[in-house]
Amino acid sequence: MLRPTLARRLAQTAKEQLSKSAPLTVANNPYKARKVWPPDFKELTHQQQLRFEKKYKRRIALANYSPRWDKGVKYAQLLTIAAALVWLLFYSEFEWWGRQYKPSEELRKHAQNLFGVLDPEKRYERRKDAPEVNPSPRTPESK
Incomplete structure (x- = not known):
């Protein structure tokens, strides 16, 4: 089987994007969610609620993780402690x-x-x- 070359790909007409024809809404979204969000906690068992909360907390922590900010905060703490010690001793x-x-x-x-x-x-x-x-x-x- 022959693969299309770069020239053939450039010669092809562009596919019409879905977002240009109509804005995405819940009704016409091609990427359907597998689960209902947020889940109904009344239907979940106690163990499922705890598991969901742990997963949610982990995802929130990963989303808010910022290595540069953490490094800056550590340096600021180090400088503050060093300045306090210098003032205290001298x-x-x-x-x-x-x-x-x-x-x-x-x-x-x-x-x-x-x-x-x-x-x-x-x-x-x-x-x-x-x-x-x-x-x-x-x-x-x-x-």
Whole structure:
């Protein structure tokens, strides 16, 4: 049996769509439902009602599942907890098991300067392993 080629398929006339001839309604819908929706709970047994509820809850959970939203919420929770811990340890004064807790001024200073990275006193210091700023040419590159 020969299969129709792309050229033959393109040459065929287009089938008239059902939605263009008449809008879909319950009466002319070609996709009939297998079951009546929603089911009549008075006719179902207790076990069938429970099974239906479990299935419905599972479908609702799957329909509302959003991985990007869940990931965003987890990151927001992580940032909130981290910010609360930083504030608690570096800036707050409280009593902890009967002992007064007050973070040291040096610790607060380091926290304000991102632990020494942006410290005004150390701004122009260079690391020991950093290359020279303007290396002097020892040998000419071209003769």
